[in-house]
Amino acid sequence: MHSLVAKIGKIVRLSEQEQAFVQSLFSKRALDKGEFFLKEGQVCRHLGFVEQGLLRYYMIKDGEEITYSFAVEYDFISNYESFLPEQPSDKYIQALENCVVWQIEKTSLQRLYSEVREGDRFGRIAIEQVFVQLLNRLSSVYRDDPETRYLRFMEEHREIQQRVPQYIIASYVGVKPQSLSRIRKRMSQ
């Protein structure tokens, strides 16, 4: 849990008392490889912080899984379009490795915002970061061709490429697994 307090402490100042308070608001959740932090149709009830492991965000379009983002150690995870308005999610968040996640419920997050001196500042800056990242990633899924998508993966997620199964990289790039190696070959020339 130290990493969570450190992450928040990079964004805003936390007194020792506030650090303890923040810790008390989060609870630990273990996810096995393949398990879901969130499924389509569920209301996303938590904001998570990844202490350990790797997850992916995906959606289903025309029966195909479209992976559009990943989260690793020290990333926050949530489907805000579901979490904030308390609407059923149209996206999945799935563990690709055994994960340790610290999670906080919405009412507790509201307390963090209100009762920590710079809580709202933290909330604003954290959401700004996620916002820009997710908007860029969703736009890219819609607009970019497979070659560009593969370049984006290598740029944004190079450090996890050994940890992600090939068929999931293919679902990020937007091609069948067998086409991925052809793209790789073409790009490496």
Next chain:
Amino acid sequence: MHSLVAKIGKIVRLSEQEQAFVQSLFSKRALDKGEFFLKEGQVCRHLGFVEQGLLRYYMIKDGEEITYSFAVEYDFISNYESFLPEQPSDKYIQALENCVVWQIEKTSLQRLYSEVREGDRFGRIAIEQVFVQLLNRLSSVYRDDPETRYLRFMEEHREIQQRVPQYIIASYVGVKPQSLSRIRKRMSQ
């Protein structure tokens, strides 16, 4: 400018002094019909508040304009993916009517966040609202078929349907203008 202070005052409490301070941070900008608040390739330098008029957000895909959102009176406008990281925009924001917009630069917005007592709270809540709306709209462009898109337009933008030219509604629905009336006819049966 009263409407801007009223809008902020609905989200957080503002003292009279803070109201005056907020007003001093914004400047007025008139946009003629067809003019751009933001063009692709420009860095978005302002957050705007629409006092009067109607604008659309669009992007270009394969040479076609894809309208994905609208803004009317009392909405905030910005391309956050450009504004926050100060990167060139890949989207356009265009006036569809003569508009009056109050705009604020990033450094002034930072002052609003820091110097108004509930400034960060305002920033957090305002961005949460825009975030959810834009993520939903971008997902919809990618995933929904024209009939669903037309239903969304009628649900989310019914009050402006008389104000939006037909070819722009078509670019929102994702069809050629001549196909729009066919969809309309089919839906009305």
